[in-house]
Amino acid sequence: MIEIPRLGVDIPARQLILDDHFFASLHPMTLECLNWAGEFPYRPLVDVRAFHNDSHLFLEYQVREKCTRALETQNGCDVYKDSCVEFFVMPEGAEQYYNFEWNAIGTLCMSRRPGRRNATPAPMEVLNSVLASSTYGCRPFNEICGDNQWSLRVAIPCGALFGDALKTWQGARLKGNFYKCGDELSCPHYITMFPIQTPSPDYHRPEFFREIHCK
Numbered sequence: 373m374i375e376i377p378r379l380g381v382d383i384p385a386r387q388l389i390l391d392d393h394f395f396a397s398l399h400p401m402t403l404e405c406l407n408w409a410g411e412f413p414y415r416p417l418v419d420v421r422a423f424h425n426d427s428h429l430f431l432e433y434q435v436r437e438k439c440t441r442a443l444e445t446q447n448g449c450d451v452y453k454d455s456c457v458e459f460f461v462m463p464e465g466a467e468q469y470y471n472f473e474w475n476a477i478g479t480l481c482m483s484r485r486p487g488r489r490n491a492t493p494a495p496m497e498v499l500n501s502v503l504a505s506s507t508y509g510c511r512p513f514n515e516i517c518g519d520n521q522w523s524l525r526v527a528i529p530c531g532a533l534f535g536d537a538l539k540t541w542q543g544a545r546l547k548g549n550f551y552k553c554g555d556e557l558s559c560p561h562y563i564t565m566f567p568i569q570t571p572s573p574d575y576h577r578p579e580f581f582r583e584i585h586c587k
Contacts, residue, residue, distance in 0.1 A: 373583040374401065376422045376429070378542055382399050385428040385527045389505050395421050395525070396430045400440050403552055405564040414438075414561045418457070418476060418552045422585050424541035428527040433457040435476075435522050439557045441515040442476040442508060447499040451475040453556040457524060459550035462538050462578055468577050469548070470494075470533055476522055477512065478504030484535045488576035503527040506519075547581035 377398070380388045382464045389396065400419035406412075416437035423430050440455045452458075454475035462469035472492075473481045480499050486489035505525045510538075538544060549566040562573040566582045 373585060376424055376541075376586045378420050378425065379423045380425045380433055383425065385503060386424070388425060388428070389430060389503050389525050389527045394423060396425060400434070401451070401550070401564045401565060403550060403553075403565045405565060405567045407570070408562055412560060412562050414559045414575065416552060416561060418563065419434070420550050420565070426540045426542045428529050429541050429586070430525065430527050432457060433522060433552075433553065435513050435520075435524075437520050437554075437559075439515055439517050439554065439555070440520040440522065441513070441557055441560045442477055442479070443512050443514070444475055444492045445477070445478045445510075446513050447480045447496065448493065449479065449481060451481045452480050452538065452553055455554045455557060457554070458551040458553065458575065459548065460507070460551070460575065460578070460581070461533075461546050461584070462581060463533065463538060464545040466536055468535060469581070471576070472502070472526075473527065474504060474524055474526060476506060476508050476524065478506045478524060478526070478545055480504065482532070485576070487578070488574070492535070494532070494534060499534055501529050502532055517558065541586045544586040546584040546586070547578070548584050549575070549576050549581050
């Protein structure tokens, strides 16, 4: 089980997402599961740090990879084709989960769904309520190959879980998983924090989610 600490309660989210002190104080969690190594053997180095301040859940992805691309600039588009980090989460007792997906410049695609099919796309006001800050800035770019290192921070308000009545992250019991992918990169890859036991890449498998507790 992952336990997410409560920090910076009196600091606005737009200020907190830029505060290095809070993120630096957290232990990094590494995405190590190469579930489909036979077909996709490449594994970039990816760490995640997480905390909340009651109103927002903050995540920081630190990535080191040999190919990076960020072409999508409009929220709601197919960011999984770019260099992409993801967080899938389901509140305790819920029957549907949320797939948060960001490319390297913070463009977000998300929906609420029971599985791969029958998704309910997030309204645009929900997409726009999720804050993001990337070391790449917000301008799109074609694929860059080399020793690429970048980080993305996001702040997810309770209301982004638009089909559930979550009022605060404090005490929230969830299930989920963290991912990194890049479907249309020169080095396509699929890595996860928790293992997924399927023959081919499939992140939309909530039966493999693990427990997450916001303290």
